[in-house]
Amino acid sequence: MISLIEAENHHTSTTAAIARLARAINLSKGQFSLLLACCNSHNKQHLLSLLHEFSPMAIAELSLSASAETLYTSITNTLGSNQPEALMVHGLESVIAINQLIISTNLMRDEFAKKFQFPLVLWVNDEILRKLVLLAPDLKDWAATTIRFDLPDHILVG
Template identity: 65%
Template sequence: MISLTSSENSTVNSTAATKRLARAIMVSAGEFSLILVCCNSVERQQQVLNLLTEFSPADIHEILLTPATDTLYTAITTAIGSTQPEALMVRGLESVVAINQLIISTNIMRDEFRKQFKFPLVLWVNDEILSKLVWLAPDFKDWAASTIRFDVVESVSSEPALCAVLGH
């Protein structure tokens, strides 16, 4: 029987997902692409970003949205000015007060993202924001390949549950 502890399994999954994210950024260098990364823990996001620097040579810029942010496009253009970073990570969507309006305006402005941004755009979302993207910005969300997930694994021992699933 193969047995992975919860933390070992989490580390393996996290490393694989981080490599996938680094590869997605590298493949999209110099052109617009939308990369959705789902993680429900802000602390875990920071761990992944730290690990990403080991796997990606790209100069990745990062912006953190504030609760008062009203449009994603404006927040990005204001933050980057006339520069075109190699990649841009956007965090903090979960903190935006008027998130529904922001997502709807993003869908309306979607063509401007592709016209103006010549770099991969990585949006960090949680499950709630991902669901809102599906419902409120389906056209924009469709530009993303499959969502890269960094699921937080509970710290309780999962071996008995794993054994029960495997029938042992």
């Protein structure tokens, strides 16, 4: 059983992390930046809803399919010639060929900055974050400090 104080502490840390992420997105308006949001919970929908409430910008979302081969192509195929104010990508943990996707993203990193004039938020879990560090250290170095959402699933429901 979770205590009321523990629940309030989790709520406070979630709100602070959401505020940091919204601020980072807003500060990068009109220019490319890579932001990493790390959450191991299976219920991110609550966090996404909070982020939309906190941010005055229209944040587009892209959920990667399990068969995605490259992040760059997935984004360009989805957006076409549109440039959203910001883009959140989730579903990296479900990509079958995740190692290849991460390696290709690292190799194409300069194209992201050339083509995308908006902040890009990658929602990752600890496993994907470790893979970024190992397989794409240059890309990981581009990212601002990783914003962590370390909350148990039972806190986020609701």
